[in-house]
Amino acid sequence: MNYRLHTAVLLVVLCLGSFSLVAGEKLQVFSVNYPLHYFAQRIGGAHIEAHFPAPAAVDPAFWTPDIKTVGDYQRADLILLNGANYSKWVAKVSLPRLRTVDTSRGFRDQLMKGAATPTHSHGSTGEHAHQRAAFTTWLDPRLAAQQAKAIHEALSRRRPDLRQTFLDNYTKLQAELLELDKAIEQIIAKRPHQPFLASHPVYQYFIRRYNLNLQSVLWEPDADPSEADWRALQKLTSEHPARWMIWEATPKQDTVQQLRLLAVNSVVFNPCANRPEQGDYMTVMADNLLNLETAFPAFGIN
């Protein structure tokens, strides 16, 4: 009986294709956002082929792939999901779950609720539709390191022969992420309780990690805020006297000027959800760090 179980397990493993990969064959790894794509590249190195099919100009969280691209994801050896309800399309398509890794599963008890949205129910006793979770988990570098760990473990399960290589690469990446975390912490420690503004409610994990006193509005960097937006901002700054607004990308010059008139400076902290035009995830984070450094001493003077 026992040998039958062994045979069955072996069959299962073979069916799932775990050992179908001979040494030298590259794992096809598909990601749903750029940070995961970058982490996979760093950990997998030359042993994987990392794919991130979202076009450059879109926010991957709200992008929907076409059927052909869904097919590409379905054929992947490993699909890296961000979890926390990131990329709405994942809930509307069929993906092979055993080849899918929810990289935030390890800290799902630490996931945060997103901005409040209207809910609905059917009838007086029906349940409400779910509120979306906050999904930019990687903005807490310690959580990003945990996501990288999930990728390292998934790759190692697929290619146990390369476990040590993946571990070495992950350890190096983890050190860099924790170094980034420490650097941000040191910058923010200069004035930890000062009020800040964010152009978009995407910094929830960043706020929680560094205990920032930050309020978000819903402004787009490439769009002019409306009169109502300005009025709402004035009302907000009267209660929350912020002197800096964090932007996801460089805002329009007119907006920057008008903010200055309200004594609010602009600083970019790019979440880097999509592939940057230049550099990579770590260089974007290094730029973010420089921007923060500029903001904090200046803010300190004010």
Added chain:
Amino acid sequence: MMESLYIAWKYLLFYRWRSATLMAAITLIAVLPLALQLLLNESERQLLSRAASTPLMLGAKGSSLDLVLNSLYFDDEVPELISMQADEAVIDTGLAAPIPIYARFQARGFPIVGTTLDYFDFRKLQVAQGRPMAMLGESVIGSAVAQQLGLAPGDSLLSSPETLFDLAGVYPLKMKVVGVLAPSHSADDQAVFVDIKSAWVVQGLLHGHQDVTQIQDPSLVMGRSDGNVVATAKLVQFTEITAANVDTFHLHGDPSIYPLTALIVLPHDAKSAALLRGRYLESPSYQIVRPEEVVDGLLQNIFRIKRVLDGVILIVASATVLVILLVFALSLRLRQREINTIFKLGCSRLTISRLIGAEIGMIVIVSSLLCTVVLTVVDAQSAEIVRRMIL
């Protein structure tokens, strides 16, 4: 010798109806137990091969047979439901990978099996036409479903209501057929596969409708309070998922309580399997079974029935053999004058014995040939016969 055979052949031809009856009786009595054994062997093979290739199965406490038959062969008898919490719990153990199964609904008489694409990998199912399901509401059908319903990729299939009188129930879902599986000579040929989320759409747990926060028609809104809009039953839900409305589909409530009929559990190794079974040993809500053991138990019952059948067949066979012997004995008595004439013509007793022996031998040989032909046909078709009539 040839003369004896020639005379015997002519005799059998002359009494062709009596000879044919004897041959049929002998053939039938030999074919029945052997064919039954062949079919039982095939059903055992089919039942066990599918069960043996499924390491463990997790379901609600209750009938393990219902659980296994529903999840392996998509039997109509739906076991007690479990939820996605069970799936999460198995993942959390780190000992196994689960494949969810929700085999509860039907479409035109065929079971709708909600699962994930891993099921196709696990059962080595190949898509012969079209592609695997990709979007919500798409289905991949088994080869027998395609053949019997005349469906091909691009066609649609409606889910059936659970009961005829389910007037307040959910609307049938129009599922787009995007692929047809290659024949696997298993229960998968007779199933309609959809993503697990699509199975929840069939149940109405996951549904799409116009944005209630935007609608102006007061008859569609029961009330608005605290950022929540309460919709009335008049709010029409989409019965077909298209590219235009797929984004409106949403879940209500906690996804972890969404139902399943079973989980196929794939332990990482034998030790993990043993540990996992140990963990669920005392569970008040779940049972984890080895389908092979459950099917073995079922087969033991079948074999008990078979033993009774064997007894009946043995009695009938004995009676038939006695009747055949009687027929031969009566025949010899009726032919006494004929035998005396042959003797008087100068034939020895040995020649007469050879004549009669040749007649009997010919009857037995022809019966054996017929028996072989019938058994060959049964053997060739046994997989199909078992799949259609037993499983």
